[in-house]
Amino acid sequence: MDYQIKASSMAHDDATIHIKESNIDFGTTPKTADSLPNPAELFLGSFAACMLKNVERFSTMMRFSYTKTTLEVKATRLENPPRMDNIEYSLTIYSDDDKLNTALLKKNIEKFGTIYNTVKLSCSISGTIKTVPNV
Numbered sequence: 001m002d003y004q005i006k007a008s009s010m011a012h013d014d015a016t017i018h019i020k021e022s023n024i025d026f027g028t029t030p031k032t033a034d035s036l037p038n039p040a041e042l043f044l045g046s047f048a049a050c051m052l053k054n055v056e057r058f059s060t061m062m063r064f065s066y067t068k069t070t071l072e073v074k075a076t077r078l079e080n081p082p083r084m085d086n087i088e089y090s091l092t093i094y095s096d097d098d099k100l101n102t103a104l105l106k107k108n109i110e111k112f113g114t115i116y117n118t119v120k121l122s123c124s125i126s127g128t129i130k131t132v133p134n135v
Contacts, residue, residue, distance in 0.1 A: 044073045050115035058108050066095035067134050089127035102129045
């Protein structure tokens with residue numbers, strides 16, 4: 001599979017990523033540092049998107065049901081050279097399904113996640129998956 005995106009920016013202004021029919025604005029200037037995602041946050045967003053896509057994918061393959069998921073991702077940035085050093089995540093799945101095997105789901109996400117495996121080559125990743133009964 002091959003992927004392609006486009007991005008654009010104007011001098012002294014913020015930027016936009018163009019993906020299919022979506023436009024994602026992101027900050028490149030100090031004036032939007034508190035309101036738009038920065039490149040590091042978009043990177044973590046891509047990591048999160050990979051995990052959540054795989055929850056959906058494996059819910060079909062592993063035959064479990066859920067109503068929603070929440071995911072918190074934190075990272076440590078090192079200065080020299082600038083890079084992400086450690087990513088920690090906490091995935092919560094809202095489900096009453098006894099067939100949901102979180103250990104197997106975690107193993108599958110770690111084995112088959114494209115972004116997960118790409119990131120794993122350059123920094124450590126640790127995390128937890130827990131279930132919460134549907135409310």
